[in-house]
Amino acid sequence: MEKGRAFLVGAGPGDVQLITVKGMEAIKKAQVILYDRLANPKLLDYAPADCELIYCGKLPDRHVLRQEMINDLLVEKVLEGKIVVRLKGGDPGVFGRVGEEAAALAENGLSFDIVPGITSGISAPLYAGIPVTHREFGESFAVVTAHDKSENGQPKLDWKGLATGIDTIAFYMGISNLPYISKNLIKHGKPADTPVILIQWGTFSRQQTLEGTLSNIAAKAKEVNFTNPAITLVGDIVSLRKKLNWFEKKPLFGKQILLARTGTDESELAKELMEQGADVIEFPKWKKVTVPVDRAVISRISAYEEILFTSPESVREFLRILIAERIDIRRVKANFYGCSTKSVKSLNEKGFMAKLEGEMPLSGKLLVVGDSDITSEYPHAEKFITSKKMIDEQFTPIFKRVIEEASVNTIILPSSRAVKTIVEEGIIKEIIPQQLLKTARVVSMGVRTANASEKYGIIPDKVLEAPDKTSVINCLASKEPELSFV
Missing domain, CATH: 3.40.1010.10 (Tetrapyrrole methylase, N-terminal domain)
Incomplete structure (x- = not known):
């Protein structure tokens, strides 16, 4: 081997x-x-x-x-x-x-x-608006472990060298040893009023900071129960934060979003939400396997008057199958429709003038194209299964751990299928705590999605008229008063 x-x-x-x-x-x-x-x-x-x-x-x-x-x-x-x-x-x-x-x-x-x-000792300060070096504040920088393998976990360091020879110091995972760190730096020559900042979960939207001085930072951290993972940055350079704090000013900073997913493609909505400063947990993680081609449907492809695509993936898979089966696209006489704006966009990018499902006539010979999750909303339509979709169970413990550590404050439901998934695969299986539906703000992308939500007892806090990512971002970035929950 x-x-x-x-x-x-x-x-x-x-x-x-x-x-x-x-x-x-x-x-x-x-x-x-x-x-x-x-x-x-x-x-x-x-x-x-x-x-x-x-x-x-x-x-x-x-x-x-x-x-x-x-x-x-x-x-x-x-x-x-x-x-x-x-x-x-x-x-x-x-x-x-x-x-x-x-x-x-x-x-x-x-x-x-x-x-x-x-490394977090450089990136977490930068995301808090603090470069670790600056010509006016210091030309030396040290990264230091804040605990070691000793019985009490208190590192034996060159405290004199750190206190008097280094301008800016980043201690890793040092919250439990803050009193020890502060005491030793002051004892060996660092002024007691030296600025200190604690940065927890740096570069995440859940980033939290706590500012103080060597003389009071330990007491402040204890008072608010500040915990690791965190960087402790010591030095006059911390004062730059007032001027350079950029990340925490992003419109969606602080938003920890649970985004229900029904597709296997990378989510453009998730990417944009993160670009605007949010943390996004996408649930669930899907994977696909190929299925035998239904050649009976392929043989009568010219007979359909409307073809409805359930996802962008189904568009690509349908066209791939036609090519593999040596079917000329000009044999397809049907008008194309998509179940979502993403599906319509995918069709448009391939050169087809497609419309949303809501504009599709209810008469005519209809073919619904999608994966094995196709619903029976059109009982008289024929179905063409392009692939089998299943949840990747390897990610189940990952989701549980992530949701446990995060503080989800927003849930986005993009479609009626997403509502079904988040309830049946998430809440019923106890991967997602049901309490989140009460404590988080629920945003529904469209009236149909809101109606599907209500069937499961979920009342959205906001229903978007235009189910697109721009509307979502504008909604979440708006300065509406925070919801209060009993």
């Missing part, structure tokens, strides 16, 4: 767009991914459908897999001839134990690449 290869990849600090090109390329060809808690799980969406996903995350109070077990598993999978990605938050070489994992691979004669990532 051929030996495989490992890629030890830095996933960046959280914002999925901050991964390197080389890191993304490794994910896209991976056969196995061993990923950490701080690697944004949305990156796993880019992995092949048959990729094995293994969670290696660590929490302050427990380890899912200890480091020695991770090393052994990494070696084992590479020896099986697999392309293995070890996906680590931030940069693997900055407190990421990449040296230990690379050593395990090297000792077994296995090939590996180390792919750097953007």
Whole structure:
């Protein structure tokens, strides 16, 4: 058997767009991914459908897999001839134990690449409006671990050198040791009024900050129960935040959105929401498998007067099948319709003048094209199944963990099919807490979607007249008063 290869990849600090090109390329060809808690799980969406996903995350109070077990598993999978990605938050070489994992691979004669990532000690401050160096505030910068392997976890550092020789210091995961850090820096010469900022979940929309000084930051953090994952940045450079704070001014900053999905394509809506500052959890993760072509339908393709496409994917799959079956598109005489604006757009991009489903006449010979999730809204129509769609169960524990850690405050329902999915696959199966329907703001994209929601007992807080991404963003960015819940 051929030996495989490992890629030890830095996933960046959280914002999925901050991964390197080389890191993304490794994910896209991976056969196995061993990923950490701080690697944004949305990156796993880019992995092949048959990729094995293994969670290696660590929490302050427990380890899912200890480091020695991770090393052994990494070696084992590479020896099986697999392309293995070890996906680590931030940069693997900055407190990421990449040296230990690379050593395990090297000792077994296995090939590996180390792919750097953007470390949180630099990126989290930047997303809080603070560059870590500046000619007027400091020309030296240090990254320091805020805990070590000792019994009490308090690192033995060159406190004198840090306090008097370094302008700006980034402590990683230092919240529990804040009193110890502050005391030692002041004791060894750092002024007690030196500015300090704590940045939790940096580069995410749930980013939280807390400002103070060495003399009071520990008490402030205790008062509000500030927790890791967080960066503690110490230095006069923190004062730049007042002028340069850019990320938290994005229109959707603070929005943690649960977006119901019915398609396998990358969501343009999700991309735009994230661009505007939101965190987006897309549920569920779908995968598709091919099905035998229904040649009986293909043989009478010229007889249909209307063809309704249920998704953009169904448009591409239908055209791909016609080409594979050597059917000239000019044999299709039907008018084309789409169940959504995305479906219509996909048809338009292929050169077809299509309309929305609502404009379709109810008479005439109709063919509905879609995956195995086609509903029976048109009992007299013929159906053409292009593929079988199923939920990727590998992502179920990932969703549970992400929703548990996030504070979802907005739910977006794009279609009636999405409503059915989020209820039957999410809430009934207890992947999504039912309480979210009461505590989060529910936005329905269109009246039909709202009607479907109400059948399941979900009353939308907002129904959009135009079911498109611009309307969604304008709605969420509007300065409406926050909903209050009993």
